[in-house]
Amino acid sequence: MGPRNGATEEATEGATEEATEWGHGSAPSAAPPPAPVISLRARSLVSSILDRVLAAARQLGASDVHLKVGLPPVFRIKGELRTVRDVPPLSPEALQVFALGMMNEHQREQFESTWDVDLAYAAPGGGRYRVNVFQQRGHVGLAMRVVPPEVPAFEKLNLPKPVLDLTENERGLILITGITGAGKSTTLAALLDAINARRACHIVTIEDPIEFVFRDRRSVVNQREIGFDTLSFARALRAALRQDPDVIMVGEIRDVETMEIALQAAETGHLVLSTLHTADAVDTINRVVSLFPPHQQQQARVQMGHVLSGIVSQRLLPRADGAGMVPAVEILINTPRMRELLIDPRRSGEILAAIETGSQPYGMVSFDQSLKELLERKLVKYEDALAQATRPEDLALHQRGVQRGDDQVDPAVSPGRTTAARAAATTLGELELDDDGTDVSFSTSVERRKP
Numbered sequence: 001m002g003p004r005n006g007a008t009e010e011a012t013e014g015a016t017e018e019a020t021e022w023g024h025g026s027a028p029s030a031a032p033p034p035a036p037v038i039s040l041r042a043r044s045l046v047s048s049i050l051d052r053v054l055a056a057a058r059q060l061g062a063s064d065v066h067l068k069v070g071l072p073p074v075f076r077i078k079g080e081l082r083t084v085r086d087v088p089p090l091s092p093e094a095l096q097v098f099a100l101g102m103m104n105e106h107q108r109e110q111f112e113s114t115w116d117v118d119l120a121y122a123a124p125g126g127g128r129y130r131v132n133v134f135q136q137r138g139h140v141g142l143a144m145r146v147v148p149p150e151v152p153a154f155e156k157l158n159l160p161k162p163v164l165d166l167t168e169n170e171r172g173l174i175l176i177t178g179i180t181g182a183g184k185s186t187t188l189a190a191l192l193d194a195i196n197a198r199r200a201c202h203i204v205t206i207e208d209p210i211e212f213v214f215r216d217r218r219s220v221v222n223q224r225e226i227g228f229d230t231l232s233f234a235r236a237l238r239a240a241l242r243q244d245p246d247v248i249m250v251g252e253i254r255d256v257e258t259m260e261i262a263l264q265a266a267e268t269g270h271l272v273l274s275t276l277h278t279a280d281a282v283d284t285i286n287r288v289v290s291l292f293p294p295h296q297q298q299q300a301r302v303q304m305g306h307v308l309s310g311i312v313s314q315r316l317l318p319r320a321d322g323a324g325m326v327p328a329v330e331i332l333i334n335t336p337r338m339r340e341l342l343i344d345p346r347r348s349g350e351i352l353a354a355i356e357t358g359s360q361p362y363g364m365v366s367f368d369q370s371l372k373e374l375l376e377r378k379l380v381k382y383e384d385a386l387a388q389a390t391r392p393e394d395l396a397l398h399q400r401g402v403q404r405g406d407d408q409v410d411p412a413v414s415p416g417r418t419t420a421a422r423a424a425a426t427t428l429g430e431l432e433l434d435d436d437g438t439d440v441s442f443s444t445s446v447e448r449r450k451p
Helices: 040-059 092-102 105-114 161-168 184-198 233-240 256-267 281-290 294-307 336-343 345-356 367-376 382-388 392-399
Strands: 064-067 074-077 080-084 116-122 128-136 139-147 172-177 202-207 220-225 247-250 271-276 308-318 325-333
Touching (some): 040 092, 040 139, 092 105, 092 128, 092 139, 105 116, 161 184, 161 308, 161 325, 172 184, 172 256, 184 202, 184 247, 184 271, 184 308, 202 233, 233 256, 256 294, 271 281, 281 294, 281 325, 294 308, 308 367, 325 367, 336 345, 367 382, 367 392, 382 392
Parallel strands (some): 172 271, 172 308, 202 220, 202 247, 247 271
Antiparallel strands (some): 064 074, 074 080, 116 128, 308 325
16 A cells, blocks of 8 residues: 555464444444454455545545544535545444554554554555544544645745745745634745755755655655654655755754754755644744743744745635635735844834835745735635634724725625535545534535534
8 A cells, every 4th residue: 555554463363353333333442442353355345445535535626534433434526624524434343454454664653652643645546645543442443634636836935935935045934824724834845845846955854744745856855754764754854964954854843953954944044844733923922932931932033033035824715606725915024124023022012013015025925914905806705814814803893994094995795695505415536524423325425514
C-alpha cells in the first residue's frame, strides 16, 4: 500500500475471516488491542474496499475522510460532513487492519505507546493522504486529509499577488497561518513550487508527514518526514543548517525550540517558510512571543522584528456559486513602521490599523478588506462573509452603504441576500451519501449530512 506501508505482521492463512465483518465488534479497551489475526484474503478485501472509498472521496471532491467504528465512512465536501450510504458501519477489526497496514515499524511503535500517530498514505490506485490514526473509546479511528495529486499552481489559488511576492526575498521568515482546514499546506506548497520553478537553489522541507511530493525543477528539493527520515522538527531543522540550504520549509512550528532555530536560520541568511495554527496576523505575533519564557519574550520580539518577511493568514469560504471554496486573506508585510509595532508590545493594538492602511505600496490587506472585495466580486455570500469577519458590525455597515473612515463604498454593492436553498442531491459517481448514516443499497446521489 504505497511507499510507507509494509509494517503489519504476516497473518496465518488458516485464520477465520469473520474478523473482517463490518458490523460492531468487541467492547472498548484501555489500550490499542493487538492486531487481529486474519487471512491474507480477508485483509486484502478490507484494504480494497477502503481504498475504493478513498477513490470515491477524490471523485466527489472531498477534502477529508473520517473513519470511525460503528459508522460508514464520512466525507467532508465543501465544508460539510456527508455520510457514505453504500458501505455498512465499520468494524473495529476492519479499521485496525487498515490503519496498521499503513504504518512502518517506527510508526506502529509510536501508536502503541502514545495512541496516536501522523503519517502519509499512498493508495495503490494513486492518490496521497495525510493521516492521523488515533484511539477513541478503545477503538482505532482515522482522519484523512486528501492531498491533491499535483502541487497546485499559485495562480489557481485565488490568492493576491503580494503573497507570491514574499518569495522574492532570499532571506527572512514567512508564516502561513489559519485554522485547521484553511489551506495552509496548499499555499505553502504552491509558494515552494514557485521558488522551485524560478530559482536554482537548495530547498529542504521538514514535514509531518510529507503531503505534496515535489519534483526537482530549477531547484534541488530534499523532503524529510518526521518519524521516517528524522526524529523531530527541531533536530531536522538544526541539521538542515548544515546541509547548504537556501530555502527551508518547516511544516509546522509547534514548540519554542523549533521557533528559536527557525529565527536563527532566517537571521543567518536563509528563507524559512512555516505554518502556525493562528487566526490572524496579530494572533500569530502573540503566539510566537508566548512560546518563549517571559524573560526571553522581548528578545523574541526584536528577533522577529528583524527577520520576519510577512504573515499570510487564511480563511476559506464557500463560493457563492457552490463551485468549491475561496480564500479570504490577511497579509502583513514587515515594513519599517510594522517593525516598530512588532518590537514594542505596547503598540500591538496599532498593528491591524497599520495593515488596513498599508495596501499601497506594500500590498497589505486585512480580513475585512479581503471579505469586502470578495463580496464586491460576488464570489461569496454576505452571511458567509459576515461569519468570518473580524469586525462583523463594520462589514454590515459597509454592505448598507455607510462610509467608515477612509473606506470608499461601492454603491453597486447590494445588501446580503438570503441564502438560496441548496440542491438536496446531485448525481455523482458510484457512492451515495446519506443524511442519517443508515445502511442502504448502492445508488448515485449525494446528500448533505444533518448537523
